[in-house]
Amino acid sequence: MPRYTVKEIYYTLQGEGAHTGRAAIFLRFAGCNLWTGREEDRHKAICKFCDTDFIGTDGIRGGKYDAHEIATHILDIWPADSDTHPYIVCTGGEPLLQLDEALIDVLHEKNIEIAIETNGTQRVPKGIDWICMSPKANTEVVVQKGDEIKIVYPQTGIDPDDFSNWEFKHFFIQPMDGPSLASNIKICIDYCSQHPRWKLSVQTHKLLNIP
Numbered sequence: 001m002p003r004y005t006v007k008e009i010y011y012t013l014q015g016e017g018a019h020t021g022r023a024a025i026f027l028r029f030a031g032c033n034l035w036t037g038r039e040e041d042r043h044k045a046i047c048k049f050c051d052t053d054f055i056g057t058d059g060i061r062g063g064k065y066d067a068h069e070i071a072t073h074i075l076d077i078w079p080a081d082s083d084t085h086p087y088i089v090c091t092g093g094e095p096l097l098q099l100d101e102a103l104i105d106v107l108h109e110k111n112i113e114i115a116i117e118t119n120g121t122q123r124v125p126k127g128i129d130w131i132c133m134s135p136k137a138n139t140e141v142v143v144q145k146g147d148e149i150k151i152v153y154p155q156t157g158i159d160p161d162d163f164s165n166w167e168f169k170h171f172f173i174q175p176m177d178g179p180s181l182a183s184n185i186k187i188c189i190d191y192c193s194q195h196p197r198w199k200l201s202v203q204t205h206k207l208l209n210i211p
């Protein structure tokens, strides 16, 4: 049975996109194909604006686990008296470098609902319950359908118009964080006002200080 390299597993509220505010367990896989995660490599990264630490296994409940061990962690964390099944968001890094049908099957056997947040460069295995794809400039995006597309904006080399006919249920524009956040918010508001297909996604977990 394969083992998966997991940075952290923690309980929170989803901060952005269509499921904003929903209780979720974040399962963060280590590693990404668009950056090593090391600051000294940022200048040569394909994706240069990342603010996530996805290196190694040193986060909350991080480690190298098989599928059953991951399921056990999730069932341990989810409120025991809940009347809803566990909901997890597989993220990274790039979760699709590791998440496979073997793990999906084990999680589904435990009645765990599975969402992913992917950069769209990897094939999606069968069985994912919610696909959120966030394209990055200068990549070949192979995930052209799913549940939500979320474009971090403005992003040099990405024009949302190029994605507006893809097969997604929700189309989100999300202001790029960083020193230009205030002007980026204004740019995104203007974009959504002029292109009603696109909705504004705000990183509420940062505003509200939700870990």
Ligand code: SF4
Pocket (backbone or CB within 6 Å): 032, 033, 034, 035, 047, 048, 049, 050, 051, 052, 054, 092, 093, 094, 119, 136
């Ligand atoms: S694709 Fe996602 S995880 Fe990878 S470097 Fe970019 S923002 Fe970070």
